[in-house]
Every structure is written in structure tokens, then in C-alpha cells.
Amino acid sequence: AYPLFTYSHLFSDDIDIYKGKNHIYGHLDGLKFEYSQVYASRKTNKEYVTFSGVFIIVALPKSSSTTTLVYPRLTDEQNSPPNLNYQRARLEDPEFERAFDAYSDDQVGARDHLTTTMKENILKLVDFLPAKPFLSFRGQRLHIAIPSPSRLRAPLFHSVFDPMIMDRFFEELDMIVTIPEILGLTNTSTSAR
Numbered sequence: 001a002y003p004l005f006t007y008s009h010l011f012s013d014d015i016d017i018y019k020g021k022n023h024i025y026g027h028l029d030g031l032k033f034e035y036s037q038v039y040a041s042r043k044t045n046k047e048y049v050t051f052s053g054v055f056i057i058v059a060l061p062k063s064s065s066t067t068t069l070v071y072p073r074l075t076d077e078q079n080s081p082p083n084l085n086y087q088r089a090r091l092e093d094p095e096f097e098r099a100f101d102a103y104s105d106d107q108v109g110a111r112d113h114l115t116t117t118m119k120e121n122i123l124k125l126v127d128f129l130p131a132k133p134f135l136s137f138r139g140q141r142l143h144i145a146i147p148s149p150s151r152l153r154a155p156l157f158h159s160v161f162d163p164m165i166m167d168r169f170f171e172e173l174d175m176i177v178t179i180p181e182i183l184g185l186t187n188t189s190t191s192a193r
Contacts, residue, residue, distance in 0.1 A: 001020075002015075002018050002020075004057060004143075005018070005038060005040065005055060007138065007139075007141075007143075008136040008138060008141075008143035008145070009067060009069060009086075009136055009138060010051075010069060010071075010134050010135075010136045010143060010145055011040065011050050011051050011145075012042070012050060014042045015040045015041065015042055015050055016041065016042045016043045017039070017040070017041045017042075017043070017047070018038070018039070018040050019038070019039040019040075020036040020037065020038050020039075020055075021036065021037050022036060022037050023035075023036040024036070024176075028177055028180060029180075031058060031059065031180055031185055032058070032059035033056065033057065033058045033059065033176075033177075033180060034056070034057050035054055035055060035056040035057070035176050036054075036055055037053070037054055037055075038051060038052070038053065038054070038055040038145075039051075039052045040052070051134075051145055051147065052147065052148070053131070053145060053146050053147040053148040054145070054146045054148060054176065055143070055144070055145050055146075056143070056144040056145075056146070056176060056179065057141050057142070057143055057144075058141065058142045058144070058179075058180050058183075058185060059140060059141060060137070060140050060141060060142055060185075062140065063139055063140040064109060064112065064113065064137065064138075064139070064140075065106075065109070066104060066105060066106040066108075066109025066110065066112065066113065066137070067086070067104065067105050067109075067136070067137065067138045068089065068102060068103070068104040068109065068110045068113040068114060068136070068137040068138075069086060069102065069103045069104070069134075069135070069136050069137075070100050070101070070102050070114070070122065070133075070134065070135040070136070071100060071101045071102075071103070071134055072099070072100060072101075072131075072132035072133070072134065073097070073098065073099055073100055073101050085105055086103035086104060086105055087103060087104065087105075087107075088101065088102070088103055089102040089103060089104045089107060089110035089111075089114070090107060091110070091111070091114055091119070093116075093119055095123065096114075096119040096122070096123060099123060099126060099132065100122070100132075102114060113137040117184060118183065118184070121182055121183045121184050122135065122183070124182050125179065125182055125183070128175075128178070128179075128182060129146055129175070129179075130146070130148055131146055131147045131148060132147075133145060133146050134146075134147075142183075142185075144179060
């Protein structure tokens, strides 16, 4: 839903077009999660795509009053937080900071979210996913946005029972349910959070 997307604070609230499809939710090893393919854009003189890809929400074991945002390190200015209440988090981890920029409303809280193990696990995601993820630790939720513009195109002139379509769906679902394990959030994870 749109309110859950904006609650993440990852992207600007100035969205004119919002579409979601393939909303799936459930529990994985006692961990509540949901995901959907999302397309969000705003219109100025032309349509500007704010985000297009897979948006995942994972319930965290405990709530936090701190918000921490993690953006892929790119040269593009759009990856700075839309909310000016966040400051760059100083994590003193050169490998992580070469790949990501972190922002938070509380430096100590950012370190609670981005433990050494969590940062290592996020870096593992980079090798696993088709694109670098955006992450938001807020309240009792971890929001993960994985850009993939081609995933939202409708399979025109194909049956939904087409084996290629079904294979792609199950491939994506397998990727989604593996993410909490890589991040060390499930009971079956070998690494502790």
C-alpha cells in the first residue's frame, strides 16, 4: 500500500502515479514479511520515475525510535534522503561506505541498526541481487527497495500460465524469501544479528 511505501522515508512523498502488483505476504520461519512490485513516479514537465522495482517489508523483532536510511552509493543526487531531518551516519567502515551512504536521525541508533554483522550481510546482498538495494530501518520494520524497471512490464500476449512467466515469478519469490536469511533475520540463519 502507498502509506507503507511512504512510511519508509526512502523516497520523496511527491508521487503522482503509484502502482503495485503481485502483493504477497506471509511468515517465513516466524518472520512476518510482505512484498510487491511497485511503480512510483511524479510529473513535472515529463514523468520522473521515483522508484520502480520490488519493495519488501520485514517485521523486526523489536521497535526503534530511530530511523536509518541506506542508499546505494551512486553519483546521482537523487539518492540523498528526501527528508532533511536525517544526517549522514558515521559508521567508520570503508568497505560499506564505498558501496552505500547511510543517513539517520540519531547516530547511536544508526549503529544499533547497522551492526558490523548487518553491514556485512547487506554487502552480501549486493552479490545476490540484480541491483543494489535501498534500505530503511523505521519503527518495527525493515523496508528494502530493489530497483528493477523491467519487472513491472506486463507480459502482453502471454498466458499467466506460460512456463516462462511462472519460472520468472518463482525465481523472484525465491530471491525475496532468501533476503531475510542473508540479512541474518530468520531463525535458520547461521549468523547472529
